[in-house]
Amino acid sequence: MAKKAAPRKAANRTAKKPVAPKGAKRFGPMRRFTSLDLTKANKSAISKAFELDLALKPVYITFRWTQGRGLVLVRLQLQVGPDDWRDLIQNPRMDSDGSGTVQLGEFRAGDVVHARFRCRAFEAVPHAAAFAWQEHPEHHEKVSPTDANTITLAANEPWPATFEYEVL
Amino acid sequence: MKHSIVTRNGWPLLTVVLATAAPFSALGQDGVNDPFGSPTRLGLHRSGIDDNFAHGGPGVGVIDAVSNFDVSMSGYDLLNTSLKIESDDNVVKVLFTPWRLSAANNGSLLENTKVNLAKNKEALTIGLGSGWNTSSVHSERGKKLVNAMNDKFKDITSGSKQDDQAVSDVINELYEDLAWKATQVTAGLNFGLFDALGGDEVDADGDSLIDNFNAPLQGFTGTLTGTQNFRGYERQQASLSLSGFYSELYDGASEKFKQRVPRLGWTLTATQMLFAFQTKEEYRKGKNYTSTLFVPGITLGVSLQFMKALDELSYVKNGVERENVTTVFIDIKITPQSQLRLGVPIKRTTSIEGKEVAETRTFFQYSLTLADLTK
Numbered sequence: 001m002a003k004k005a006a007p008r009k010a011a012n013r014t015a016k017k018p019v020a021p022k023g024a025k026r027f028g029p030m031r032r033f034t035s036l037d038l039t040k041a042n043k044s045a046i047s048k049a050f051e052l053d054l055a056l057k058p059v060y061i062t063f064r065w066t067q068g069r070g071l072v073l074v075r076l077q078l079q080v081g082p083d084d085w086r087d088l089i090q091n092p093r094m095d096s097d098g099s100g101t102v103q104l105g106e107f108r109a110g111d112v113v114h115a116r117f118r119c120r121a122f123e124a125v126p127h128a129a130a131f132a133w134q135e136h137p138e139h140h141e142k143v144s145p146t147d148a149n150t151i152t153l154a155a156n157e158p159w160p161a162t163f164e165y166e167v168l
Numbered sequence: 169m170k171h172s173i174v175t176r177n178g179w180p181l182l183t184v185v186l187a188t189a190a191p192f193s194a195l196g197q198d199g200v201n202d203p204f205g206s207p208t209r210l211g212l213h214r215s216g217i218d219d220n221f222a223h224g225g226p227g228v229g230v231i232d233a234v235s236n237f238d239v240s241m242s243g244y245d246l247l248n249t250s251l252k253i254e255s256d257d258n259v260v261k262v263l264f265t266p267w268r269l270s271a272a273n274n275g276s277l278l279e280n281t282k283v284n285l286a287k288n289k290e291a292l293t294i295g296l297g298s299g300w301n302t303s304s305v306h307s308e309r310g311k312k313l314v315n316a317m318n319d320k321f322k323d324i325t326s327g328s329k330q331d332d333q334a335v336s337d338v339i340n341e342l343y344e345d346l347a348w349k350a351t352q353v354t355a356g357l358n359f360g361l362f363d364a365l366g367g368d369e370v371d372a373d374g375d376s377l378i379d380n381f382n383a384p385l386q387g388f389t390g391t392l393t394g395t396q397n398f399r400g401y402e403r404q405q406a407s408l409s410l411s412g413f414y415s416e417l418y419d420g421a422s423e424k425f426k427q428r429v430p431r432l433g434w435t436l437t438a439t440q441m442l443f444a445f446q447t448k449e450e451y452r453k454g455k456n457y458t459s460t461l462f463v464p465g466i467t468l469g470v471s472l473q474f475m476k477a478l479d480e481l482s483y484v485k486n487g488v489e490r491e492n493v494t495t496v497f498i499d500i501k502i503t504p505q506s507q508l509r510l511g512v513p514i515k516r517t518t519s520i521e522g523k524e525v526a527e528t529r530t531f532f533q534y535s536l537t538l539a540d541l542t543k
Contacts, residue, residue: 026288056295068306070314074335075326087327092335112247120335123305154455 031056031106055104057167059113061143062131067098070122074158076102079114094122104132107167116162117144121153128153133163139168196479221517250535261286276306284358292361299354299393303346310346317342340452343461352395358415371438387417387428411435419483427483433475434493439499441467456504467499490518509533 036049065071072094077085088102104113117130127150133140144161145151153159184283252259264283281298302309317338323512324334393411414435419429444451444465456462473493477484511533 033261072321072335072339074332077327085327087325091326092321092324092331094314094321118332120332120339122339156336157455158336 062101065128119159125153247538252533295358297356303350389415437471439469462504471495487519
């Protein structure tokens with residue numbers, strides 16, 4: 001089992017502003033060479049831009065729930081500014097596999113991701129939880145529910161949550 | 169007084185409520201095959217297979233039908249109970265669905281199989297029942313409708329103001345479609361046991377030792393039921409159910425003179441909701457409707473039952489060879505977890521000598537869902 005993520009510093013969390021994954025909803029969510037000035041695209045500049053790209057860290061949200069029970073992801077949104085939320089899915093999706101993952105975007109270490117989602121149980125779901133994570137064994141956090149191990153949903157019951165995640 | 173057993177995961181596995189009940193004045197019913205063997209609820213809920221525990225033969229080992237009408241449609245009820253009160257007998261019944269605690273959750277027959285334990289003053293009965301239900305989301309019909317539901321989601325824009333309400337409406341419509349003209353076929357097998365957990369102690373062989381624990385099984389009852397739902401979850405909801413059963417239960421004047429008596433019978437039950445307590449707009453907003461399609465109201469039902477002893481007529485209790493029971497009942501539905509039925513059965517019996525007797529009774533039946541896997 002992965003170790004628990006290190007406690008976050010509250011001061012840093014409040015100081016950071018929401019960061020949007022640049023490039024999302026364009027050609028695709030992955031951005032590369034965005035720092036490159038195309039009028040000065042020599043070999044050195046390209047390498048430097050790529051180094052910055054490699055510092056970007058993809059952040060994901062995974063929904064886990066009782067396998068075999070239908071759960072609908074109604075909306076998943078990322079905050080990109082005050083009262084400005086960007087939709088990460090176009091249409092609601094239903095699945096009964098018990099697990100589903102969506103990439104929230106790519107961020108730099110220290111960024112604080114503000115996001116929210118709303119699910120709805122298609123049928124009764126005894127257990128459900130949502131996790132934000134990075135591709136590192138210690139970088140993960142259960143973002144909902146925060147007051148219990150899992151949430152229980154009756155049929156057609158909504159499961160809304162708003163959370164923040166500091167990128168490590 | 170309330171006692172609960174909670175699993176490690178926090179599920180209320182078993183809750184028992186102890187309460188005292190005032191005696192009810194009603195005519196007696198000794199061993200009448202219960203007229204409520206067929207589902208009378210409109211809702212062919214997603215997994216409930218309660219009603220094949222209903223039938224017993226007459227005489228020793230009879231357990232009246234105590235169907236948990238309108239058990240939670242969410243289909244994850246674990247433990248249901250009911251109490252039927254008459255003047256000379258009370259029937260306590262418990263239905264447990266243990267395989268719902270497994271991780272499969274695929275709506276299989278095993279997952280929907282219920283264990284029945286029932287007790288009246290004469291006997292203890294244990295049984296198993298399961299079935300096939302086209303109102304289940306896991307049925308072939310259900311899977312097609314679920315796929316169609318996913319197509320409807322493509323018309324909803326995520327993040328719009330109405331997206332969540334639209335999803336909720338699509339889910340409700342799916343369950344309404346599932347309930348519409350749904351068919352349910354269930355089968356059950358009950359074994360009558362000797363009255364070992366209560367009642368009179370019996371010295372069967374006259375050796376001054378109580379033989380309750382050594383007494384033979386009292387026989388079995390097999391039931392096959394088909395139910396057709398006609399109008400779905402609207403105010404005009406109606407259903408028709410036909411059930412057939414075969415039983416071989418011990419019958420006789422005394423412990424020493426008992427014989428298994430084969431019996432065959434059928435039950436036809438029709439129900440019609442008379443009125444709902446709320447308007448459609450009101451109950452559609454309620455949590456009970458969104459999670460179970462439950463409509464609070466009053467339902468009128470009529471049940472016709474016929475039963476005939478096929479052989480060993482000299483052993484049949486009270487010499488009754490044939491029995492017809494016509495029952496008019498009303499269901500008062502307040503919540504899915506707690507429901508009440510009042511009934512008036514009119515029984516006509518024909519003895520082996522050809523003598524006909526008619527009598528009228530009343531009963532009161534209360535049904536509760538004690539534990540489920542939802543909130």
